[in-house]
Amino acid sequence: MTYLRQLRRSSLRPALGALSLAVLAALAAPQPTHAAAEAPAETVCIQCHGSLPDRLGAPVKLWRTSIHSENGISCNACHGGDPKDAADAMNRSRGFLGAPKEPDIPAFCGRCHPGVLKDYLASAHGRALGKGGPTCVTCHGNHAVLKASLDLINEKSCTRCHSFERARIIKEAMQQTEGHIVGIDRKIKDYQAQGVDTERLGKSLFAVRNRFHTLFHEVNVTKVKAESNDINTELGKLDRDLKVVDEARAKRKVAGACAVAGALVLALLFHLMKKSYD
Amino acid sequence: MALIKRLYDWIDLRIGAREIVKKELTGYLLPRNINEWYSLGSVLLVIFALQVVTGMLLMVYYVPDAEKAFKSVTYIMNELPYGWLIRLCHAVGSNMMVAVLIMHMLSTLFMKSYKSPRELNWVTGFILFTLVQGISLTGYLLPWSQLSFWATTVATNSAAAIPVAGPYLVEFMRGSKLVGPPTLGRFFAMHVAVIPAVIAGLIGAHLFLLKRTGISTPPFGTKEPAATWSPESYRYESHPGGIPFFPNYALQDLTSISVYFAIFLAVVFFAPNLLFTPDAFVPANAFQTPAHIKPEWYFLANYQTLKIFPSELLGLSVQAAAMTFLALLPFIDRSPERNPMKRPVFLVCFVGGFLLWIGLSIWGHYS
Numbered sequence: 001m002t003y004l005r006q007l008r009r010s011s012l013r014p015a016l017g018a019l020s021l022a023v024l025a026a027l028a029a030p031q032p033t034h035a036a037a038e039a040p041a042e043t044v045c046i047q048c049h050g051s052l053p054d055r056l057g058a059p060v061k062l063w064r065t066s067i068h069s070e071n072g073i074s075c076n077a078c079h080g081g082d083p084k085d086a087a088d089a090m091n092r093s094r095g096f097l098g099a100p101k102e103p104d105i106p107a108f109c110g111r112c113h114p115g116v117l118k119d120y121l122a123s124a125h126g127r128a129l130g131k132g133g134p135t136c137v138t139c140h141g142n143h144a145v146l147k148a149s150l151d152l153i154n155e156k157s158c159t160r161c162h163s164f165e166r167a168r169i170i171k172e173a174m175q176q177t178e179g180h181i182v183g184i185d186r187k188i189k190d191y192q193a194q195g196v197d198t199e200r201l202g203k204s205l206f207a208v209r210n211r212f213h214t215l216f217h218e219v220n221v222t223k224v225k226a227e228s229n230d231i232n233t234e235l236g237k238l239d240r241d242l243k244v245v246d247e248a249r250a251k252r253k254v255a256g257a258c259a260v261a262g263a264l265v266l267a268l269l270f271h272l273m274k275k276s277y278d
Numbered sequence: 279m280a281l282i283k284r285l286y287d288w289i290d291l292r293i294g295a296r297e298i299v300k301k302e303l304t305g306y307l308l309p310r311n312i313n314e315w316y317s318l319g320s321v322l323l324v325i326f327a328l329q330v331v332t333g334m335l336l337m338v339y340y341v342p343d344a345e346k347a348f349k350s351v352t353y354i355m356n357e358l359p360y361g362w363l364i365r366l367c368h369a370v371g372s373n374m375m376v377a378v379l380i381m382h383m384l385s386t387l388f389m390k391s392y393k394s395p396r397e398l399n400w401v402t403g404f405i406l407f408t409l410v411q412g413i414s415l416t417g418y419l420l421p422w423s424q425l426s427f428w429a430t431t432v433a434t435n436s437a438a439a440i441p442v443a444g445p446y447l448v449e450f451m452r453g454s455k456l457v458g459p460p461t462l463g464r465f466f467a468m469h470v471a472v473i474p475a476v477i478a479g480l481i482g483a484h485l486f487l488l489k490r491t492g493i494s495t496p497p498f499g500t501k502e503p504a505a506t507w508s509p510e511s512y513r514y515e516s517h518p519g520g521i522p523f524f525p526n527y528a529l530q531d532l533t534s535i536s537v538y539f540a541i542f543l544a545v546v547f548f549a550p551n552l553l554f555t556p557d558a559f560v561p562a563n564a565f566q567t568p569a570h571i572k573p574e575w576y577f578l579a580n581y582q583t584l585k586i587f588p589s590e591l592l593g594l595s596v597q598a599a600a601m602t603f604l605a606l607l608p609f610i611d612r613s614p615e616r617n618p619m620k621r622p623v624f625l626v627c628f629v630g631g632f633l634l635w636i637g638l639s640i641w642g643h644y645s
Binding site: 072192193194195196197252253255256257259260263264266267270271273274277278 | 352355356357362525526529530532533536537539540543544546547548550551554556558559565566
């Protein structure tokens with residue numbers, strides 16, 4: 001009993017130290033709390049309209065599926081207003097623009113996409129603006145804005161206004177390039193997710209993709225074919241850059257295999273040596 | 279060879295090297311039934327040394343500034359010759375260190391090596407375990423990626439659950455209301471200076487205690503006469519007739535270290551992304567919360583435990599109680615029996631506790 005008492009007394013200090021550390025360790029563990037609460041709040045537009053029914057709430061649901069939402073572009077980026085003040089969110093003195101009238105739509109979107117606006121206005125579609133021709137939202141949608149891709153050129157959409165014949169020829173001419181761009185984009189994203197610095201490659205692809213997208217509003221088949229060839233040459237350079245990364249990573253794997261094999265051989269060797277001493 | 283012998287003689291004449299070698303290596307006898315699990319301590323020493331070396335090399339190019347940290351890590355990974363290897367060794371090594379440390383603790387628990395007179399060995403080891411978790415947590419923020427930024431936001435926020443002092447503690451840890459540049463400065467200092475120094479000191483204390491108490495005899499295998507310890511006087515647990523540390527057990531240590539390196543290098547070269555999510559390669563953005571931020575694998579059980587309980591404080595208290603129980607186990611479990619097969623209640627608690635930890639971790643991963 002005396003021993004137990006002595007032991008209890010002597011063990012009190014390390015016990016208290018361990019207790020404090022244990023509490024600290026438990027506190028240091030990441031907890032699933034408040035991450036969302038600390039994130040910047042959604043704009044008041046989303047907060048208010050998101051809970052409204054029917055016509056007033058529908059844009060929010062559509063927007064959530066859009067490329068704008070994906071890129072963090074909220075309502076105020078297009079419609080103006082104060083996204084932090086519910087009372088003045090739709091106050092014109094705070095820059096609120098509301099919804100544009102149909103002929104104003106290209107200029108409305110063109111504030112952020114000036115290059116595309118220029119291409120559009122120069123195209124047959126743009127020249128028909130105000131005369132029954134399509135605006136940006138006719139093909140790209142308004143709140144559920146779709147990412148520019150060849151999928152937007154489809155029979156269902158184009159035949160709302162004209163035959164699909166010429167559109168199909170243009171789409172076919174661009175298909176291969178689109179596939180090439182998508183493939184390179186996927187590869188760059190894969191590498192980025194593995195820690196490869198893809199900034200330069202990403203920027204180059206962005207420039208090539210933009211150049212390619214200028215053709216989306218072009219209806220001159222010969223020009224589309226010639227431009228597509230040039231763009232494919234540019235994409236070939238990116239392919240070569242990616243191949244360099246591929247080769248470097250393959251070399252690393254060979255070196256890794258040698259290192260792992262070396263370690264295993266050493267392990268076996270040490271084990272056998274130990275056995276000889278047993 | 280003659281030159282080496284002459285050099286050895288020269289050194290021996292001055293510091294008595296032969297005596298040290300005899301006492302600490304060839305004459306240092308270990309139990310005959312010592313097993314492979316005892317070599318995990320040596321593996322951990324090698325891992326710690328590797329972490330220190332790779333950490334020092336990373337410090338040459340890493341910039342602990344919120345504006346430059348991510349770019350400096352990107353530079354190390356992509357531009358610096360073999361920078362990727364150094365960084366991956368450091369990042370993978372930190373995870374492996376926790377994994378091997380857990381295995382070391384589990385084997386100590388299973389073989390009851392924590393029992394009297396080795397309470398202090400267990401306590402110093404337990405403190406080392408918490409410090410290794412701490413050094414991993416502070417290192418996590420340094421790349422200043424989306425993953426590190428938000429994981430640190432969530433981790434530091436947990437202290438807010440403490441009544442009254444919580445919010446002040448959070449601000450103290452972060453150096454500001456939210457995670458930001460001051461947090462990076464604090465975590466960097468803790469990661470590269472404070473915690474490593476304390477860990478090094480505690481490793482020294484742990485080894486000192488090991489040397490003073492002697493190696494424990496495993497509770498199974500070839501039986502040595504049962505070690506008896508009288509609490510009235512200090513006694514070193516010697517193993518007359520045992521195997522020498524050198525070369526016998528040193529070769530076991532080298533075998534375990536080589537096996538460790540094979541696994542470690544396999545992860546570094548073939549599956550480094552096992553430990554990184556894509557958010558780890560996106561620069562920190564305080565205005566964009568990633569969809570699913572999960573803590574590192576060894577904190578997943580803690581994470582899930584908190585989600586189970588309705589109140590944060592209750593969840594924290596349960597975890598603190600569990601950790602305290604584990605820390606004080608040598609003072610609670612006083613039975614002299616060390617063979618787990620003869621202690622069914624202990625065996626059930628050990629296996630059940632381990633399975634619960636794994637279950638909670640898997641649940642936390644998929645929740």
